[in-house]
Amino acid sequence: MQTLHINGDTHQLDVPADMPLLWVLRDVLKMTGTKFGCGIAQCGACTVQLDGKPARSCMLPVGSLGDQAVTTIEAIGATPEGARIQKAWLKAEVVQCGYCQSGQIMSATALLKAVPKPADADIDAAMAGNICRCGTYIRIREAIKQAAQS
Amino acid sequence: MSRLSDHAAPSRRAVLQGASVAGGGLLLGFSLPRAAKAQTASASGVFAPDAFIRIGRDDRVTLIMSQVEMGQGIHTAIPMILAEELDVPLSQVTTEEAPPNDKLYGNPIFYIQMTGGSTSVRALFMPMRKTAAAARAMLVTAAAQTWGVDAAACRTEAGAVIHDASGSRLGYGALVDAASVVPRPESPVLKDPKTFKLIGTPAKRLDTPDKVNGKAVFGIDALPDGVRFATLASCPVFGGTLGACDEKAALAVPGVRQVVKLDTLVAVVADHMWAAKLGLAALDIQWNDGPHAALSSVDLWGAIGKASEADGVTAQKIGDVDAALKGDGVITASYELPLLAHATMEPMNCTVHVTPDSCEIWVGIQVMTKAQRIAAAITGLPPEKITIHNHLIGGGFGRRLEEDGVGVAVRIAQHVDGPVKVVWTREEDIQHDMYRPVYRNVMGGRVENGKLVAWTHRVVGPAIIARYLPPAFKNGIDVDAVDGAIDLPYDIPHLRVDYVRHEMAGVPTAFWRGVGPNSTIFAAESFIDKLARQAGSDPLTFRRGLLAKNPRGLATLDLAAQKAGWGGALADRTGRGIAFQFVMGSFVATIAEVAVADDGVVTVKHITSAVDCGTIINPDTVVAQIQGGLIFGLTAASHGEITIERGRVQQSNFHDYRMLRINEVPTIAVHLVPSNEAPGGIGEPGTVAAMPAVANAIYAATGVQIQRMPIDPTLLAKKRSA
Ligand code: FES
Numbered sequence: 126m127q128t129l130h131i132n133g134d135t136h137q138l139d140v141p142a143d144m145p146l147l148w149v150l151r152d153v154l155k156m157t158g159t160k161f162g163c164g165i166a167q168c169g170a171c172t173v174q175l176d177g178k179p180a181r182s183c184m185l186p187v188g189s190l191g192d193q194a195v196t197t198i199e200a201i202g203a204t205p206e207g208a209r210i211q212k213a214w215l216k217a218e219v220v221q222c223g224y225c226q227s228g229q230i231m232s233a234t235a236l237l238k239a240v241p242k243p244a245d246a247d248i249d250a251a252m253a254g255n256i257c258r259c260g261t262y263i264r265i266r267e268a269i270k271q272a273a274q275s
Numbered sequence: 276m277s278r279l280s281d282h283a284a285p286s287r288r289a290v291l292q293g294a295s296v297a298g299g300g301l302l303l304g305f306s307l308p309r310a311a312k313a314q315t316a317s318a319s320g321v322f323a324p325d326a327f328i329r330i331g332r333d334d335r336v337t338l339i340m341s342q343v344e345m346g347q348g349i350h351t352a353i354p355m356i357l358a359e360e361l362d363v364p365l366s367q368v369t370t371e372e373a374p375p376n377d378k379l380y381g382n383p384i385f386y387i388q389m390t391g392g393s394t395s396v397r398a399l400f401m402p403m404r405k406t407a408a409a410a411r412a413m414l415v416t417a418a419a420q421t422w423g424v425d426a427a428a429c430r431t432e433a434g435a436v437i438h439d440a441s442g443s444r445l446g447y448g449a450l451v452d453a454a455s456v457v458p459r460p461e462s463p464v465l466k467d468p469k470t471f472k473l474i475g476t477p478a479k480r481l482d483t484p485d486k487v488n489g490k491a492v493f494g495i496d497a498l499p500d501g502v503r504f505a506t507l508a509s510c511p512v513f514g515g516t517l518g519a520c521d522e523k524a525a526l527a528v529p530g531v532r533q534v535v536k537l538d539t540l541v542a543v544v545a546d547h548m549w550a551a552k553l554g555l556a557a558l559d560i561q562w563n564d565g566p567h568a569a570l571s572s573v574d575l576w577g578a579i580g581k582a583s584e585a586d587g588v589t590a591q592k593i594g595d596v597d598a599a600l601k602g603d604g605v606i607t608a609s610y611e612l613p614l615l616a617h618a619t620m621e622p623m624n625c626t627v628h629v630t631p632d633s634c635e636i637w638v639g640i641q642v643m644t645k646a647q648r649i650a651a652a653i654t655g656l657p658p659e660k661i662t663i664h665n666h667l668i669g670g671g672f673g674r675r676l677e678e679d680g681v682g683v684a685v686r687i688a689q690h691v692d693g694p695v696k697v698v699w700t701r702e703e704d705i706q707h708d709m710y711r712p713v714y715r716n717v718m719g720g721r722v723e724n725g726k727l728v729a730w731t732h733r734v735v736g737p738a739i740i741a742r743y744l745p746p747a748f749k750n751g752i753d754v755d756a757v758d759g760a761i762d763l764p765y766d767i768p769h770l771r772v773d774y775v776r777h778e779m780a781g782v783p784t785a786f787w788r789g790v791g792p793n794s795t796i797f798a799a800e801s802f803i804d805k806l807a808r809q810a811g812s813d814p815l816t817f818r819r820g821l822l823a824k825n826p827r828g829l830a831t832l833d834l835a836a837q838k839a840g841w842g843g844a845l846a847d848r849t850g851r852g853i854a855f856q857f858v859m860g861s862f863v864a865t866i867a868e869v870a871v872a873d874d875g876v877v878t879v880k881h882i883t884s885a886v887d888c889g890t891i892i893n894p895d896t897v898v899a900q901i902q903g904g905l906i907f908g909l910t911a912a913s914h915g916e917i918t919i920e921r922g923r924v925q926q927s928n929f930h931d932y933r934m935l936r937i938n939e940v941p942t943i944a945v946h947l948v949p950s951n952e953a954p955g956g957i958g959e960p961g962t963v964a965a966m967p968a969v970a971n972a973i974y975a976a977t978g979v980q981i982q983r984m985p986i987d988p989t990l991l992a993k994k995r996s997a
């Protein structure tokens with residue numbers, strides 16, 4: 126049995142301890158907002174937050190989570206930074222196909238929380254782990270700066 | 276693929292029909308004439324899906340979308356066209372995915388129901404306008420009859436018909452029954468573009484709000500009741516088959532339910548993807564590598580090099596090029612492009628439920644009817660027993676123009692009781708793609724008195740069209756492969772373009788964002804810079820001289836040059852490069868600025884693009900597509916190469932098949948040229964532009980011309996002075 130704290134709810138789940146959080150979210154809890162992109166922590170599509178810090182859920186065994194609070198894209202809008210980032214994302218019309226954007230938003234929200242006024246170098250450092258195949262990077266940078274001003 | 280329009284049936288005119296819909300509403304659509312008899316079918320009470328527009332008594336306008344959304348903004352652009360001509364606010368329009376039906380929803384450029392080739396707006400702009408204009412006219416007539424006034428005295432505004440003289444006003448919803456029996460006008464009057472209120476404005480995308488909160492449902496997110504999860508391993512050599520495979524080790528993994536063994540692959544079906552992955556990893560699979568077990572990239576390059584020595588089929592001829600090539604100043608060069616994978620962000624996936632008399636499919640695909648046909652062929656069921664739920668697509672780029680993945684998933688699902696979601700791992704996605712083929716372009720040209728007088732371009736590559744759309748493969752010419760090589764925007768007195776078909780056994784090939792022009796424009800624009808140098812001319816001046824008879828092209832080029840500050844001072848080993856193109860119906864002039872370090876590493880600092888894509892529907896989407904397209908092309912120029920050894924793809928995931936990341940992208944400025952010309956495509960031109968613009972900037976910075984993609988920094992390292 127694994128005990129998980131996700132978006133304010135506690136789940137008791139009969140899943141193996143070495144099972145990555147990504148598949149628990151998607152295939153067991155049917156929370157499909159968190160995406161699978163690479164499975165090897167190279168693309169960031171699966172990014173969630175653990176106690177507000179970004180983490181790649183595809184390589185995160187649920188048995189390692191302990192008491193940490195997991196936040197996913199489904200609930201990030203309830204945080205002040207998440208709401209600001211989502212708003213800025215729509216204002217700047219960042220999204221193209223959208224598949225990477227759950228992960229982008231989870232990383233960007235964590236950045237904004239840690240660094241309220243990020244410089245370009247902060248954005249590079251925080252966001253370089255998130256690939257966008259559609260190439261929305263220019264607007265991601267704009268939107269993060271907009272959210273920081275708001 | 277713009278040239279495919281040459282083969283489109285001109286007889287396929289937009290025909291409007293009206294019929295009452297179950298639950299009340301007006302049904303309108305362009306469809307084949309033989310379906311038009313549904314005109315008076317007010318009592319059938321059945322929704323016949325031979326239509327695009329449905330207006331409900333509640334005023335809701337539903338647009339049945341034949342084109343799929345994969346990030347290009349088409350689920351906003353087409354509704355904008357409809358809302359403009361129908362005169363309703365965009366917020367009143369909702370979209371619904373069209374079911375598979377080539378007759379009703381076939382792309383007017385390709386016949387088949389397909390989203391690709393940067394064609395959606397080009398193909399649907401006028402048909403959608405005419406359909407909506409006819410609908411508006413019918414609503415006006417209905418209102419005029421209701422009020423007993425002259426229709427000419429009525430006007431429309433924001434989803435209502437208004438008669439100013441009497442102050443009468445009726446919303447469209449109140450008119451649907453009356454409008455359903457109004458004869459449809461033969462040639463409805465279209466709005467004067469000067470009066471457009473919506474077309475040309477940066478409308479907010481309709482599909483994006485759900486993409487920032489996790490609610491958007493992509494194919495990979497489909498979860499029908501009782502679904503199981505499967506992942507697969509295919510024979511690592513194309514054309515090989517499965518040998519021995521003892522399934523016990525997989526079945527011993529908790530959560531694994533089943534192992535499905537097919538001729539070329541093994542799939543493990545489990546309670547979740549993790550168990551499926553562990554089960555697959557536990558298997559000791561023997562493969563029969565088959566006839567391509569020794570294939571390597573060296574062989575592929577060697578074979579295409581040899582093929583390029585043969586004369587090809589002439590695709591275009593102007594003047595007497597052989598005579599014009601006699602004399603001094605002849606130069607030649609060749610330009611080559613490697614295999615590329617699509618690497619869509621959403622890995623390949625497809626969910627299928629096969630029963631003895633039905634097959635239900637959940638997927639995101641650019642070709643609905645092709646998916647339906649392959650499922651019908653595999654299951655032996657009639658097409659009407661195949662239900663497809665199409666989804667948002669997490670990146671297409673040509674990959675989802677192919678239905679191979681649907682075929683694999685259906686074959687697996689035939690062995691599974693209940694629905695099964697088949698998800699390709701990223702490794703399997705990259706190693707079992709259908710690849711952008713290797714292309715080789717052999718160029719020749721002659722400059723006389725500083726002027727370009729002769730030009731030859733030989734395109735060598737497989738004929739994807741011959742496989743994909745056989746009727747479009749005529750006279751031995753792949754219209755896509757030579758797109759961008761023929762009908763140049765430049766005025767050249769003597770020219771010959773020929774095409775050598777060269778298929779690559781052992782590697783499946785397919786369309787890839789930018790298609791043929793990625794190869795032809797890279798070659799042509801690189802060669803133009805080489806010729807300019809030969810002529811002692813500046814690359815901008817040289818191109819301007821060739822565009823004297825092409826005012827739209829010239830204006831676009833001049834805009835880019837002015838915005839980029841062409842001619843301004845640059846540091847050592849820094850350069851600007853131009854790429855100019857007219858493909859997919861759009862003029863794009865792009866100027867890249869690069870810095871090349873002493874070790875040869877290239878940094879693209881800034882890109883300026885000027886775009887004349889004719890009538891612009893949503894300018895913000897045009898800018899987004901050019902930005903994204905450029906970055907897609909920069910990724911290919913910087914990192915993009917799939918290599919083959921022992922018949923196997925060497926790359927497997929994003930660590931060795933790299934994508935540009937946010938810290939690696941240049942700043943990009945996109946400038947749009949206002950125009951009332953026919954709309955051009957914008958999904959692919961940016962990708963086409965990136966490679967030659969950067970290559971020419973490197974040429975300017977170092978004097979070394981890149982002749983094979985991707986950029987090899989070792990060719991660019993600063994030579995030590997002896
Ligand atoms: S899926 Fe986790 S980083 Fe790519």
Ligand code: FES
Nearest residue numbers: 222223257258259
């Ligand atoms: S929006 Fe498509 S991958 Fe980022």
